[in-house]
Amino acid sequence: MFSKAVQQYSYSGINAPPAAGKKQQQPLQTRPSPPNLQKPSGTTKRKFERTISNTGSLGALHGSTQFLNENDFDDDAAIDLTVNGPAVTYPTLPKVSPEIIYPSLPSQPTDTNRPPSSSAPVPWSSSPPEHHHPHPPSKRRTVPWLDKQGNDKSLAPFPSKKPDGSPYPWNKTASAMKAEQRELRKINNSRATTSKQGDMPDEKPAAVTALPKIFLSEEQKAILTAVVDEGKSIFFTGSAGTGKSVLMRSIINKLRNKYNKEPDRLAVTASTGLAAVNIDGTTLHSFAGIGLGKEPATELLKKIRRTPKTRQRWIRTKVLIIDEVSMIDGDLFDKLEQVARIIRNNGSPFGGIQLVVTGDFFQLPPVPEKDRAAKFSFDAATWNTCIEHTILLTHVFRQKDATFAEMLNQMRLGRLTPASIRAFQSLSRPLNFTDNLEATELFPTRAEVDYANNNKMKMLSGETMTYTAEDSGVMDLAVRERILKYFMAPKELQLKKGAQVMLIKNFDQNLVNGSLGKVVRFSDLEMFAYSKEHAEEFDAAYRDGRSPDDAQFRKMREKIHAAVYKNGTSGRGKLFPVVCFQLSDGSFREIIVQPEEWKSELPNGEIQAKRQQIPLILAWALSIHKAQGQTLERVKVDLGRVFEKGQAYVALSRATTQQGLQVTRFDAKKVMVHPKVVTFYDQLVSISHVQGKKGERVQGLSASEYEKGSVEGREEEYDDDDEAERLMQEFA
Numbered sequence: 001m002f003s004k005a006v007q008q009y010s011y012s013g014i015n016a017p018p019a020a021g022k023k024q025q026q027p028l029q030t031r032p033s034p035p036n037l038q039k040p041s042g043t044t045k046r047k048f049e050r051t052i053s054n055t056g057s058l059g060a061l062h063g064s065t066q067f068l069n070e071n072d073f074d075d076d077a078a079i080d081l082t083v084n085g086p087a088v089t090y091p092t093l094p095k096v097s098p099e100i101i102y103p104s105l106p107s108q109p110t111d112t113n114r115p116p117s118s119s120a121p122v123p124w125s126s127s128p129p130e131h132h133h134p135h136p137p138s139k140r141r142t143v144p145w146l147d148k149q150g151n152d153k154s155l156a157p158f159p160s161k162k163p164d165g166s167p168y169p170w171n172k173t174a175s176a177m178k179a180e181q182r183e184l185r186k187i188n189n190s191r192a193t194t195s196k197q198g199d200m201p202d203e204k205p206a207a208v209t210a211l212p213k214i215f216l217s218e219e220q221k222a223i224l225t226a227v228v229d230e231g232k233s234i235f236f237t238g239s240a241g242t243g244k245s246v247l248m249r250s251i252i253n254k255l256r257n258k259y260n261k262e263p264d265r266l267a268v269t270a271s272t273g274l275a276a277v278n279i280d281g282t283t284l285h286s287f288a289g290i291g292l293g294k295e296p297a298t299e300l301l302k303k304i305r306r307t308p309k310t311r312q313r314w315i316r317t318k319v320l321i322i323d324e325v326s327m328i329d330g331d332l333f334d335k336l337e338q339v340a341r342i343i344r345n346n347g348s349p350f351g352g353i354q355l356v357v358t359g360d361f362f363q364l365p366p367v368p369e370k371d372r373a374a375k376f377s378f379d380a381a382t383w384n385t386c387i388e389h390t391i392l393l394t395h396v397f398r399q400k401d402a403t404f405a406e407m408l409n410q411m412r413l414g415r416l417t418p419a420s421i422r423a424f425q426s427l428s429r430p431l432n433f434t435d436n437l438e439a440t441e442l443f444p445t446r447a448e449v450d451y452a453n454n455n456k457m458k459m460l461s462g463e464t465m466t467y468t469a470e471d472s473g474v475m476d477l478a479v480r481e482r483i484l485k486y487f488m489a490p491k492e493l494q495l496k497k498g499a500q501v502m503l504i505k506n507f508d509q510n511l512v513n514g515s516l517g518k519v520v521r522f523s524d525l526e527m528f529a530y531s532k533e534h535a536e537e538f539d540a541a542y543r544d545g546r547s548p549d550d551a552q553f554r555k556m557r558e559k560i561h562a563a564v565y566k567n568g569t570s571g572r573g574k575l576f577p578v579v580c581f582q583l584s585d586g587s588f589r590e591i592i593v594q595p596e597e598w599k600s601e602l603p604n605g606e607i608q609a610k611r612q613q614i615p616l617i618l619a620w621a622l623s624i625h626k627a628q629g630q631t632l633e634r635v636k637v638d639l640g641r642v643f644e645k646g647q648a649y650v651a652l653s654r655a656t657t658q659q660g661l662q663v664t665r666f667d668a669k670k671v672m673v674h675p676k677v678v679t680f681y682d683q684l685v686s687i688s689h690v691q692g693k694k695g696e697r698v699q700g701l702s703a704s705e706y707e708k709g710s711v712e713g714r715e716e717e718y719d720d721d722d723e724a725e726r727l728m729q730e731f732a
């Protein structure tokens with residue numbers, strides 16, 4: 001590689017600046033390196049040269065000397081040049097003066113019968129005789145490669161066996177080599193099988209924000225092409241589990257690549273802070289710089305114009321992503337559309353910005369205004385002009401069981417048949433799992449969630465480990481805190497051995513956001529690595545139930561400690577939770593969980609807030625708000641508590657199977673669907689196929705029943721996560 005570099009750059013002579021008053025030497029011609037260099041016959045070989053201007057006597061000395069590059073002899077061919085055309089004449093260098101007188105060296109005895117140098121060493125030295133040691137050492141110096149008889153050991157044949165008699169690898173017979181390869185293959189296979197049984201590969205799986213390798217369906221690919229290649233403004237929707245989020249992550253990845261030279265051309269936003277952090281984006285309010293966005297568009301315009309950064313953001317944006325659009329109010333949509341046209345001085349819909357919007361209007365509705373009913377985005381006056389294509393994803397991935405998917409779809413549309421109602425009511429039986437991992441219970445409010453988790457933690461003995469998040473971002477701490485408030489990862493995470501936890505980051509194909517597990521111990525990385533390499537020995541010493549003061553086990557643990565901290569470092573590394581996760585295929589995997597990062601980022605890359613925290617939350621209980629978008633193998637819902645429209649469907653549609661779902665107090669009246677949403681989707685697809693069997697009346701609500709829909713007296717318990725949303729929007 002170097003010779004190539006030399007090849008490329010060997011023409012640009014490096015001329016030191018001339019000494020003051022001296023004329024700049026003509027720089028050597030810098031020429032493009034010729035495509036190929038041949039070694040000419042008979043022409044002068046020129047080495048890679050570097051001329052140094054002569055400054056002063058030392059410089060004069062140097063000046064007359066052609067320094068060749070230290071690697072010059074690496075590969076002559078790479079350096080030799082074809083110097084076609086007239087030989088280059090070089091200016092004759094000035095005579096070096098004054099003459100350099102070298103010190104004369106003492107003459108050496110010229111005795112001709114001097115013994116050959118290869119014979120035993122003669123004590124010759126360049127220092128004058130008088131400097132010689134009066135009593136030369138009696139013992140002759142030994143030369144490492146000569147043996148006692150003075151024979152050169154390096155020429156002796158290499159021993160075929162190691163001192164312990166075993167053959168050197170290169171001296172192995174073919175059959176010995178084969179046996180060794182068989183042995184190695186056996187070890188690797190056994191290691192592979194143990195990892196299949198759920199042991200974690202040693203290295204920590206780096207968490208990924210995009211979902212692990214998932215092959216998009218034809219429907220998903222068609223939307224991806226329309227957005228990324230054709231630049232269409234698309235709204236894609238579908239029932240829970242139809243792959244909207246997976247597709248949105250793929251679209252964001254592709255668009256981030258497309259605009260990687262101008263990242264501020266792509267704005268990644270979502271209606272809620274939680275959904276925004278899930279896609280490393282920011283909230284729509286924050287992107288727009290409109291605060292809560294309650295004022296009329298003219299006021300919002302003033303607000304935006306007062307902040308050049310925000311105005312610039314509007315002008316630079318080419319593609320605006322909006323995830324979980326169902327919570328965006330229709331009036332706000334219209335105001336933003338008007339702002340876009342005016343700020344960008346562009347009369348096209350949304351000021352010419354390409355919109356990529358997804359969500360499910362049957363799930364969480366817009367946060368209702370105090371003084372008026374919520375207005376869906378599709379009710380916005382400008383929705384139909386801004387959205388060129390609306391595409392419905394129909395293939396449900398989350399639920400493999402078609403009957404269960406149908407039940408959920410009827411619930412989504414508010415058209416439950418009596419059979420489906422009976423089926424849901426039959427799911428009130430308790431769930432029994434043998435691996436002491438309980439179902440995660442979903443509650444409408446955070447207070448109920450904290451109460452349930454804390455109760456469970458109190459029942460665990462053992463020490464509490466507290467992990468405090470490392471936060472960074474905008475300087476204004478109040479603003480930063482408001483954003484961090486809606487991060488899934490908590491500021492303080494308290495864990496105990498035996499705690500039920502949920503992974504809140506995608507690690508790989510099997511360990512994803514939503515995977516459920518139990519904390520089995522706390523360990524530093526060295527000890528964890530040892531426990532993987534010496535699983536049996538470690539398990540025997542540390543398995544549960546081994547009383548710590550049992551001498552036998554104490555000895556085993558001391559031996560392991562000595563092996564792990566062999567260089568005497570008593571200082572154990574930081575302790576992290578070791579969690580045994582249950583995978584979707586029923587197997588288990590044990591990993592050590594280290595801190596991961598979440599951030600809320602503006603299109604220009606400005607980090608509003610960033611959090612480093614262990615990617616786990618307590619998972620005996622979870623709020624429906626936080627469960628939005630999650631896929632859960634084991635889930636419990638008390639429908640008697642649910643009061644917000646769409647929440648029942650959001651809660652139950654997290655489950656992947658009926659076996660993993662427990663529903664108590666199922667009441668079809670709680671299934672509240674806004675008739676406008678039904679009409680909107682009717683236009684997308686005839687929903688006749690979900691009508692009940694001939695003559696069966698399907699359960700549904702009229703518009704008035706829907707408006708009355710919220711259960712009396714429970715509004716005050718609004719999930720304070722939504723309060724956080726409201727607050728967060730204030731931040732914007």
Ligand SMILES: Nc1ncnc2c1ncn2[C@@H]1O[C@H](COP(=O)(O)OP(=O)(O)OP(=O)(O)O)[C@@H](O)[C@H]1O
Binds near residue numbers: 214238398653
């Ligand atoms: N093309 C695909 N191939 C295989 N699995 C997929 C595919 N797309 C999505 N999935 C899986 O289906 C489940 C649901 O996907 P995703 O969360 O994207 O659905 P969603 O429509 O966003 O659901 P929700 O409305 O609840 O947010 C996930 O477990 C995901 O891994």
Ligand SMILES: [Mg+2]
Binds near residue numbers: 244245246629
């Ligand atoms: Mg989703």
